[in-house]
Amino acid sequence: MGDSPDERFDRLWADHAAAVVRYARSRVLPDDVEDVVADTFTVAWRRLDEVPEFGLPWLLGVARGVAANARRSRRRQGALHDRLVSLADGTVEDDDAWPSLDDDSSTLAALRALSEADRELLTLLAWHGLTQDEAAQALGCSRGALKVRLHRARRRFAQLAGAARDIDQDRTPAPHRGGTP
Template sequence: MVPAPEEHFNRLWLEHAPAVLRYARRRVDDEQADEVVAETFVVAWRRLAEIPAAELPWLFGVARRVSANVRRSRSAAPEAPSRSACIGPGVV
């Protein structure tokens, strides 16, 4: 008997989310790690029927690519100007 998609996903989350979070924290900061886990499981939900029997290695592969994308997008984002730069020169 094949479990319903929601049951399969819930089991996947309960069994593997802590390991994926530990994996992500070794690659990005804590805030980004939460983002990596969330996006990893969004991909897992979308591709639920394609996940192989070796689920955790597959999730780690997804998390690796998501981590790389997060790091790349954060490093490419321009820094916000400081408050003094916004006010302009000579203005106190």
């Protein structure tokens, strides 16, 4: 006899909630993480019959859409805030909604410079541990399309990482070699 819907949902939560939280943290502001996770699992509960046996790629696909909605909502709120401020006193405050990464490494600089789509694809595989098939499912594309996108994203990342490394090396003084300084 199969699990009841409650048992299946509880197992889905136990197996994948931490991964969905990690994904949400990488996609939205800290204030929005809980909402993204809650909305993702609400969709999972409503569509429990559609969730495959290994539900992580499916959940991350849902979380991707929920996170995109949260970012759009945040941008709309920011735009409204800016308009209200500018109407009130003629100035617009600079309210950067996206935290910057403190690390100045060439790898993170290259990752930041990638398009949102390339960054998401690479992080689904590298940081969130999905296979290519699972990433294709999460992104809603075929495996063939994913392979092409991945090849192009890796090439762009390598080019950006190389350029950032060159810039870093230009700023770093050459090591002293023998003799007096």
